Amino acid sequence: MKQTALDLLNTLGVILPATGGRDAITARTPITGESFAMLPCATAVELEAIVSQSHAAFLMWRTVPAPLRGELVRLLGEELRANKLPLGQLVSIEAGKILQEGLGEVQEMIDICDFAVGLSRQLYGLTIASERAEHRMMETWHPLGPTLIISAFNFPVAVWAWNSALALVCGNSTLWKPSEKSPLTALATQAIFERAVKRYVAAGNAAPEGLSAVVLGRGDVGAALTNDTRIPLVSATGSTRMGRLVGEATAKRFARAILELGGNNAAIIAPSANLEMVERAVTFSAVGTAGQRCTTLRRLIVHASVYDTLVPRLKAIYGKLRIGDPLADGTLVGPLIDKLAFEQMQGALTSARASGGRVQGGERINETMGAEAYYVKPAIVEMPSQLAVMCHETFAPILYIVKYDGEVENAIALNNAVAHGLSSSIFTNDMRDMERFVGPAGSDCGIANVNIGTSGAEIGGAFGGEKETGGGRESGSDSWKAYMRRATNTINYGSKLPLAQGIKFDL
Numbered sequence: 001m002k003q004t005a006l007d008l009l010n011t012l013g014v015i016l017p018a019t020g021g022r023d024a025i026t027a028r029t030p031i032t033g034e035s036f037a038m039l040p041c042a043t044a045v046e047l048e049a050i051v052s053q054s055h056a057a058f059l060m061w062r063t064v065p066a067p068l069r070g071e072l073v074r075l076l077g078e079e080l081r082a083n084k085l086p087l088g089q090l091v092s093i094e095a096g097k098i099l100q101e102g103l104g105e106v107q108e109m110i111d112i113c114d115f116a117v118g119l120s121r122q123l124y125g126l127t128i129a130s131e132r133a134e135h136r137m138m139e140t141w142h143p144l145g146p147t148l149i150i151s152a153f154n155f156p157v158a159v160w161a162w163n164s165a166l167a168l169v170c171g172n173s174t175l176w177k178p179s180e181k182s183p184l185t186a187l188a189t190q191a192i193f194e195r196a197v198k199r200y201v202a203a204g205n206a207a208p209e210g211l212s213a214v215v216l217g218r219g220d221v222g223a224a225l226t227n228d229t230r231i232p233l234v235s236a237t238g239s240t241r242m243g244r245l246v247g248e249a250t251a252k253r254f255a256r257a258i259l260e261l262g263g264n265n266a267a268i269i270a271p272s273a274n275l276e277m278v279e280r281a282v283t284f285s286a287v288g289t290a291g292q293r294c295t296t297l298r299r300l301i302v303h304a305s306v307y308d309t310l311v312p313r314l315k316a317i318y319g320k321l322r323i324g325d326p327l328a329d330g331t332l333v334g335p336l337i338d339k340l341a342f343e344q345m346q347g348a349l350t351s352a353r354a355s356g357g358r359v360q361g362g363e364r365i366n367e368t369m370g371a372e373a374y375y376v377k378p379a380i381v382e383m384p385s386q387l388a389v390m391c392h393e394t395f396a397p398i399l400y401i402v403k404y405d406g407e408v409e410n411a412i413a414l415n416n417a418v419a420h421g422l423s424s425s426i427f428t429n430d431m432r433d434m435e436r437f438v439g440p441a442g443s444d445c446g447i448a449n450v451n452i453g454t455s456g457a458e459i460g461g462a463f464g465g466e467k468e469t470g471g472g473r474e475s476g477s478d479s480w481k482a483y484m485r486r487a488t489n490t491i492n493y494g495s496k497l498p499l500a501q502g503i504k505f506d507l
């Protein structure tokens with residue numbers, strides 16, 4: 001596996017930096033548990049230089065017309081298309097997700113580039129009727145500044161693209177602090193970006209040095225950047241614990257934060273649901289990326305009338321899941337990221353049993369893959385009711401199932417009775433159930449789907465969640481507005497100076 005990873009890095013044009021005796025992080029694969037390389041963490045002196053350069057890059061980049069900024073993102077999309085397979089494979093190797101999902105992640109990067117290129121000609125502001133004669137009001141949108149992107153291990157490259165493609169067309173420079181568990185895919189993405197810049201410059205355009213930079217390190221590096229007053233926007237993806245720290249630090253200095261944090265996502269199976277559709281959607285949402293997606297389905301809320309039909313069918317499917325090397329054809333479930341994730345899963349299952357939960361699965365398997373490789377059978381846990389263990393996010397493939405009776409409102413109440421508010425869905429063919437779920441008294445999540453699982457969002461919609469998920473939105477729709485500053489301009493083209501609200505102020 002080490003040689004495969006090094007070959008891919010070579011193909012992608014990555015030269016690994018030497019540690020030079022500095023504090024370092026380990027690049028490894030959860031597939032076998034092997035380590036590939038030690039990579040240096042940025043020092044305080046380096047951080048200072050990187051942020052200065054990013055700020056200087058911003059000052060230049062903000063003056064480039066937005067459609068020309070879009071041209072760079074168009075070239076980035078082309079480079080990503082050309083490198084989809086090796087980058088997708090590297091994502092699988094570093095994050096452990098199956099190749100189909102690794103490729104899907106790179107496809108998301110391509111899709112958001114396409115979206116951002118179009119957006120580069122659509123950074124529209126409003127014109128507003130003025131109450132004063134011979135006055136015009138308008139809103140204009142301007143570049144904001146260096147944008148810090150902090151990302152999690154489980155979407156090691158797509159999150160960068162969601163943020164960067166928008167930030168770049170909006171006129172910002174970007175700094176990327178990837179997860180310490182996925183540095184190689186970040187370096188590979190940066191190499192791809194640099195190839196796009198080379199082509200952009202070769203075509204006669206100017207792009208500043210340091211327009212996009214990767215900063216390696218652990219949480220302390222992320223925290224140091226988060227406190228830097230030259231960075232007006234921090235887009236942080238990761239745990240709620242981390243988001244709370246970033247949220248406090250940015251609020252303290254009045255910087256903006258886009259927080260994309262944990263989830264504890266549920267699906268409601270109503271009496272009229274198409275159970276065949278449910279089986280596939282639930283399984284993909286619950287075991288995809290080995291239960292390590294922010295949108296992973298963790299709670300299944302099943303109507304009593306279909307419970308005894310659906311649950312045995314799901315258990316049978318779980319019994320046949322192909323678990324193993326995520327690069328191998330036909331594998332559906334890869335490994336957990338590391339030992340800590342395995343221990344947290346076991347801890348949650350122990351608590352679930354102690355609360356009366358009936359557990360199928362959860363055991364460690366495939367130990368021959370490596371002593372430090374953690375493969376598990378995804379678990380189904382039938383719970384007597386929605387108890388405490390279900391109400392926090394365990395980042396592992398555990399699907400808790402509870403029964404509900406009566407009207408859909410009872411299920412919606414269970415859906416909403418957790419601290420997170422990222423993704424949710426309902427399976428129903430009853431329009432009243434559906435409308436109640438997506439309506440004002442329905443799901444309180446940022447994503448509320450109908451007859452679709454909780455995971456696998458498209459880039460065109462604004463992505464994010466409420467409550468302890470952090471409230472941020474990135475990707476499609478009008479998320480771009482978070483990356484720009486807005487000015488309201490009132491222009492007097494007359495020869496008098498009438499004051500707003502009719503105020504008299506004669507000198």
Ligand code: NAD
Binds near residue numbers: 150180259294422
């Ligand atoms: P994590 O919080 O441990 O780490 C995420 C990133 O934050 C890493 O780059 C880490 O170095 C950095 N970090 C840690 N402490 C920091 C601090 N004090 N200041 C600044 N940066 C800091 O998360 P993880 O284990 O990599 O990822 C799993 C979590 O991420 C889950 O909770 C999952 O739901 C969440 N997640 C959310 C989304 C979303 O879009 N809502 C997407 C992916 C993952």
